[in-house]
Each structure stands twice: as structure tokens, then as C-alpha cells.
Amino acid sequence: MTELTAKGLSFGYAKTPLFSDIDFQLHSGQIHCILGPNGVGKSTLLNCLAGVYRPTSGAVMLDDQPLAKVTPAARARKIAYVPQMSSERTPVSFSLRDYVLLGRAPYLGLLAAPSQRDIAQADKLLQRFGLAARAENSYSAVSGGQQQLASIVRALLQEPALIIFDEPTSALDVANQVRVLQLIRQLAHDGYGIVLTTHDPNQALLLNDQVSTLAQDGQWHSGAAANILTSENLSQVYQLPLQVIELPNNHQKTCIVDQAAFRSLQGD
Ligand SMILES: Nc1ncnc2c1ncn2[C@@H]1O[C@H](COP(=O)(O)OP(=O)(O)OP(=O)(O)O)[C@@H](O)[C@H]1O
Secondary structure (H helix, E strand, O other): OOEEEEEEEEEOOOOOOOEEEEEEEEEOOOEEEEEOOOOOOHHHHHHHHOOOOOOOEEEEEEOOEEHHHOOHHHHHHHEEEEOOOOOOOOOOOOEHHHHHHHHHHHHOOOOOOOOHHHHHHHHHHHHHOOOHHHOOOEHHHOOHHHHHHHHHHHHHHOOOOEEEEEOOOOOOOHHHHHHHHHHHHHHHHOOOEEEEEOOOHHHHHHHOOEEEEEOOOOOEEEEEHHHHOOHHHHHHHHOOOEEEEEOOOOOOEEEEEOHHHHHHHHOO
């Protein structure tokens, strides 16, 4: 069992704090979704949880060790971080296969090359994500969605205990979004701990595990999906009339924009 915890976490790029006094918990087998409006600090928080940024105050612990004291290589064997996709195309000369094999770096010596087993595992995962035909293509020459799937393959090849995903479905069509959500469910079932940010409350409703919301006023609410994904809390977080309703046929919950309120927002 691996555990990532944060207590009293605060961070600010300048003097004004972006968020303050956040408590967070993730353990093996758990899925933790973080929701909140654009620019509220979700990616920044993930960077603190991944050990990329040092919090202004508070501490992040990986099991019983302060994360800041864990070496980058040891950290990479425990935590994989899949950052947000950038819309800019950075030219990369690697093939897609070589790109995903970077996930093996924490296990290789300085000048060592990936083993045949690593390459076979990479090809198996590329196949699983429908990328096998692109394995030899340059990473820069595949679509944004394919790059996003490749970054997930790279994280899996890292064989971590915990995976931090920043908007893992942002560039994906609806079928691939669902595939990634299913994969996240499967990974949690296999024992990985997963934290992800998403802009879609319905993804958090589907995953139905732990949820946190960060609002513009800095309010942080954390708990089981059913307690956090309420009409009241989501409307407050997004400053928009949202309703969480239960579908009559299968009791599945879904989040909708209240239509009457939507019309009144338009001034009809
Ligand atoms: N390196 C940086 N230096 C200064 N300010 C930054 C930096 N990175 C982000 N910010 C600012 O911090 C705030 C939070 O950014 P962050 O990317 O964490 O938000 P977010 O909730 O992930 O947003 P989104 O949902 O739009 O991705 C924003 O106002 C952003 O402009």
C-alpha cells in the first residue's frame, strides 16, 4: 500500500496565495478527482503533489517520508506524472515508441538502453491504445489525442504505484475519453492510486470514488463523490446553476445545466 498525503498545503506564485490549507489523501486502489474552474490552481496543486513545486507551507508525504526528501529517481518509481497536454507542438525527433520508452528511464543506468522486455511491453501497450501502427512515426507527427494517449502509455511503462493525471481526456474524442476512464477504473482495481483533474463533473460521477473541489474563493471540499458532487456544491464552485439528477431508468447520476436558469442567463 502506497500513500500520498498533504497537510495544510499552501502555494502562491507571487505573494498572494493561490490556495491555502489544503488537506489531500490518496492511497493505492483509490481514484481521486479534482474539479474546479479554469485558473483556480488545480495543475499547480498537482505539481506540488508530484514534488515539482515546493509548497509555500504545509507538507507532502509519500508514505512516511517527506516527498521533498525522496530522490527524483526513487520518486519516479513510485509516482508517474502525466502533465496537461499543451496545444503547442514541440518538435520532438523521437519515434512514438522511443517516446513511451522514456517511462523506463527510472529503471535504467545512465547509458543503458531499454531491454527487449521493455520494448515488447511498450509495443503491447501501444497496441492496446490503438497506436501500434504509429510506433515508428515521429512523436511530433501524430495528433494531439494520440500524443495524450502516448503520454499515458509512458506513465504505465514507469510501473509506478500512483499516477497523477492532469486532464487526461482533454484532447480526446468521447470514445477515447470513456476508454481512458475505463482504464483508470481498471488501474485502480489493479491497485494503482490515481489522482486526476477534470473539467467534467460527469467523469467524476462515473468514476464514483473520492472527489475534491477547489473554488475561486479558495474553498476546498473533499470527500466521497456522493457528498461532494451535489447540485449546491457544484453550482457554488462553478458559479453556475448546475443540477445533479438521477436518471429514472438506472439511477445513474448526471450533472446538467438547469435549462430554465440557462435561458434566464441568456436574458430570454
Ligand atoms: N509558472 C507560473 N508563474 C506564475 N503564475 C502561474 C504559473 N503557472 C500558473 N500560473 C497562474 O496560476 C493560476 C493557476 O494556474 P493553474 O494552471 O494551476 O490552474 P488550473 O486550475 O489548472 O487551470 P485550468 O483548468 O485552466 O488548466 C493561474 O492564474 C495561472 O495563470
